[in-house]
Amino acid sequence: MAVYAVGMAVSGSHDALGQQCREESAPRRWQRTMVLVREINARLCDGGDDTRRQRPVRAAQDRASRARPHEVLVRHTAVGLNFLDVYHRSGLYPWAVERDLIPGSEAAGRVVAVGDGVEDVRPGDRVAYTHPLGAYATARVITADRLVPIPEGISDEEAACLMLKGLTAKHFIHSTFRVEAGMSVLVHAASGGGLLLGEWLAAKGATAIGTAGGPEKTELARAHGYAHVIDYRAEDFVSRVREITDSRGVHMVYDSVGRDTWRGSLDYLRTRGAFVNFGQASGLIEDFTIAALGKGSFTAAARSCSTASPTPPNCAGAPQTYSPACSRDASRRGSGSDIP
Template identity: 55%
Template sequence: MVQAIRVNQTGGPEVLSWEQVEIGEPGPGEVRIRHTAIGLNFIDTYFRSGLYPAPEGLPFTPGNEGAGVVLTVGEGVTHVKPGDRVAYVGALGAYAQERIIAGDRLVVVPDGIDDKTAAGMMLKGMTARYLLRQTYNVTSETTLLFHAAAGGVGLIAGQWAKHLGATVIGTVGSAEKAELAKANGYEHVINYREENFVERVKEITDGKGCDVVYDSVGKDTYPGSLDCLRPRGLWVSFGQSSGPITDFNLALLGPKGSLFATRPTLFNHIASREDLEQTAGDLFDVVSRGIVKIGVNQEYRLADAAQAHKDLEGRKTTGTTVLIP
């Protein structure tokens, strides 16, 4: 038996329960790992609250990313072996001391990247990668706006976009977060509690607007995000930390400049083994070379996951947070 966080009914952070669970041995294609660190992400709160239904129903163990050590492997697993340091994203069940996981979801962590960094960067880092390199191919000619610039994805995206030569604009909710964003690649930072972000974007871009707006906030930044775009610009809605957008009107895209809109997810970008390896490889490369630095700014015991969720939803965290089993 091992300890894990379980959700027996959906709701607030108080539904996260610290329980003993039976793990078993890996079957064909599966691997048993011991977690050394687990990433905390906003999507975890969506599953906990019921906004996103857990695929296996209730009860379930939340968490989508982690890092650890391979204990045993099932039949047919050849790309990892016992003792390997591995990380993964996109497999619900991370909030546990140990777990069984499909072997083809694991990637070996390179030397020079520690477990806490690996655990905290997989979802956020690979999200930043597909946003900047696939959803919109950011170059030195790009002007972009990134909401929640001091968040986990935002801090990685700011550094990466700066490396690509883009003009990088970010929004934050406090002076402290503004300084953090400036230190992580953002040339222009807008405190939305003190300034109108649409008006400031227009000023910064001399009225032209941005090529692309990356929006993980949702309700609070819509439809303002659309007004920050140049004609035929792209609005990328990839999260909803302030609440879902319930009144999206497709007809708005025409009069606002024949805009494009998309709602991508990481999991569609790493569904195949080839795509997973390429995406993870690009992330490991920029981190290993020091182009992107992953700041693990908060640590909680796994048993204290409820407090971690409260702090995350209360916007009291910055950058990357990990849970330690």
């Protein structure tokens, strides 16, 4: 297979699918989203029936023969799939030039060639990275300062699905608002990317409270560090949080659901608590105002992929930083499943 990006091989009919995803209820949107992710990955693997729609980009190997200074050619061995990819594909997160979109924000692979001035990696090294867009490709050229060496004992697949989600969790717990032992923290959608957060929060001595939909997902969250898991399909999560915290509320909330949960998230924050939004699974947050924070002197933040992505020196040793706190199962289940 030629070294061309194939992330946009699924097109045409999926433009309509993306519109339906934005208009339907959250559960139905999630089902359609998973169909879209699997379709994109299937085309990534074998080209599928829409190969004719692939827009050839400059072949990475050709470019490597005249590699620019401080750049590295990486041949991918594993690419992480994230809900973020669907946001880009559906148009919820727009890109500058539509036809240039290549989804994918994390991957792992081997260094094939390096440009002048590259000293930290060399051909044959295993590396991983997170970078806004461009990972749905057989290979890519990327600046050397985005790459993190993969330590022995961590597979390419684990590294690929740990970079974006793991660094996001690290950013939340250590930088956005620092979590300390004894704090209570609530995480929406705990059985997805929240698995990493659950284990890390527990390792720091915080009480992790999660929400999830259905018995299977709640049990999965309980197995990954959550002291309490609320089934939002069967329980009122606001009243349950008050019960769990003896009406004191939680110190902070990590909310990737968005429109359907942000008001409730503020309702169970304790005074001077923190609200962090990092996704819109149910739709964009609407009617939010600074005044909404006044009732409890709350603080709010919105996490950005670009600001949480690793840049030297804060990416140095990234896999070692979070792998001791998080199990291999959480790192792989955090992305939903492995797709060949």
